[in-house]
Amino acid sequence: MDFPLLNLTTQPDVEGFFDSASNTISYIVKDPASAACAIVDSVLDMDYAAGRITYDSADRLIEAIRQRGLRLEWIIETHVHADHLSAAPYIQQKLGGKLGVGVGIKEIQDTFGKIFNEGTEFQRDGSQFDVLFEEGDSYTIGEMTAFVIATPGHTPACMVHVIGNAAFAGDTLFMPDGGSARADFPGGDAGELYDSIQKVLSLPDDMRLFICHDYGPGGRAIAWETTIGEQRSANIHVGNGKTREDFIAFRTARDAELAMPKLIIPSLQVNMRAGEIPRDDSGTPMLKVPVNGL
Numbered sequence: 001m002d003f004p005l006l007n008l009t010t011q012p013d014v015e016g017f018f019d020s021a022s023n024t025i026s027y028i029v030k031d032p033a034s035a036a037c038a039i040v041d042s043v044l045d046m047d048y049a050a051g052r053i054t055y056d057s058a059d060r061l062i063e064a065i066r067q068r069g070l071r072l073e074w075i076i077e078t079h080v081h082a083d084h085l086s087a088a089p090y091i092q093q094k095l096g097g098k099l100g101v102g103v104g105i106k107e108i109q110d111t112f113g114k115i116f117n118e119g120t121e122f123q124r125d126g127s128q129f130d131v132l133f134e135e136g137d138s139y140t141i142g143e144m145t146a147f148v149i150a151t152p153g154h155t156p157a158c159m160v161h162v163i164g165n166a167a168f169a170g171d172t173l174f175m176p177d178g179g180s181a182r183a184d185f186p187g188g189d190a191g192e193l194y195d196s197i198q199k200v201l202s203l204p205d206d207m208r209l210f211i212c213h214d215y216g217p218g219g220r221a222i223a224w225e226t227t228i229g230e231q232r233s234a235n236i237h238v239g240n241g242k243t244r245e246d247f248i249a250f251r252t253a254r255d256a257e258l259a260m261p262k263l264i265i266p267s268l269q270v271n272m273r274a275g276e277i278p279r280d281d282s283g284t285p286m287l288k289v290p291v292n293g294l
């Protein structure tokens with residue numbers, strides 16, 4: 001694939017923040033030429049058994065941005081996460097910035113609007129977000145130009161964000177020894193995921209790739225930075241010339257054995273609303289559990 005906006009000479013400062021409860025890595029991506037920065041994939045802490053939401057992970061990001069005197073321009077969601085809640089509105093309220101997600105959010109809102117039996121007041125047009133990205137769209141962070149690559153398969157809204165010589169994989173790829181994310185959520189598709197991964201692997205070999213989750217397979221230390229070249233040669237699910245057919249067969253069999261993520265039910269209700277907690281008729285924050293609905 002051709003990437004007209006590719007610019008490897010811009011090298012953003014990237015800092016990862018690991019959330020051990022959901023094995024998510026959130027990022028602060030800073031323009032080396034200015035105080036501008038973006039957050040990629042923030043986390044809101046939730047104790048689901050207690051129905052309790054707290055802000056320690058989000059506060060860590062906010063504190064880091066304040067301490068460094070940075071200006072938050074963007075809050076990016078690589079996709080609608082099913083394993084953790086987004087802290088985007090909380091962060092936006094404190095630091096500003098525009099909230100962006102892939103245009104496939106509309107499909108997710110449609111699918112899960114039905115599953116959660118939402119009423120007509122729940123908009124399915126993505127209007128809860130400030131910007132809906134489409135394939136090839138670009139935006140700026142200070143003097144850096146970022147662009148997006150549509151990578152459906154794990155979810156329809158998945159986007160890889162390329163910012164200078166750094167790409168943010170979302171759940172398209174894990175570390176090379178972690179392989180790839182599941183493709184069995186509603187709207188997911190293993191063949192589409194394979195095709196999306198091939199697009200990502202056509203980025204330059206020496207591009208840095210930052211992944212969204214790591215589970216430390218085989219007991220190795222948690223890691224989140226790799227390169228396109230490493231993925232192409234060593235990714236256990238798609239590297240080294242694995243075929244589309246191999247991948248679909250493997251992914252489908254593996255996904256059938258995976259349990260649902262612990263936080264999928266609250267995560268989707270919140271994340272499809274751009275991180276806002278839904279409210280009942282009285283205005284009280286309230287989550288639903290659809291019985292046998294997933």
Ligand SMILES: [Fe+2]
Nearest residue numbers: 080081082171
């Ligand atoms: Fe995900």
